[in-house]
Amino acid sequence: MTNVPDTIKKIVEQMGFEESDVKCDESARKISIFISDELTPVIEKNLGHFVQDFNIVAQLIAKRENEPPFFVDVNNYRMERERIISELARAAAKKVIATKEPIALPPMNSYERRLVHTALAVHPEVKTGSEGMGKERHVVITLV
16 A cells, blocks of 8 residues: 555644545545535535645655555545536537537536546547637537
8 A cells, every 4th residue: 555545644634634534445546535524614615626635735645655646536526526527518419419519618627628528439429629728728519
């Protein structure tokens, strides 16, 4: 086992989240943090940033240990976000097929754009492409 999950667990405890559970899936390189319901309001409003910041920390620790990166999820935020983005992609594909018009999704980070591309990669009637620069980069779904 690597030091990354242990270090993340120590960080979580030092942040005052003693009643939390940190689980690691070494093969998938994922760390899941579950923070008790009592403490959730502390991070609830900024959970996306909280997850993103933990990912940066985990990746820096892994880099220091010369290991592949880990990906962190807090209170299943990332898992739920992945589900929502996949549903958005499928719904947009249906709309493109119905209207025969391309649809531009809202700007997303590279991870979220990859989720859209992956969700629709095997769809026989639509194709995806990314457009824009920086924070305005987004996926456009068009007919094949």
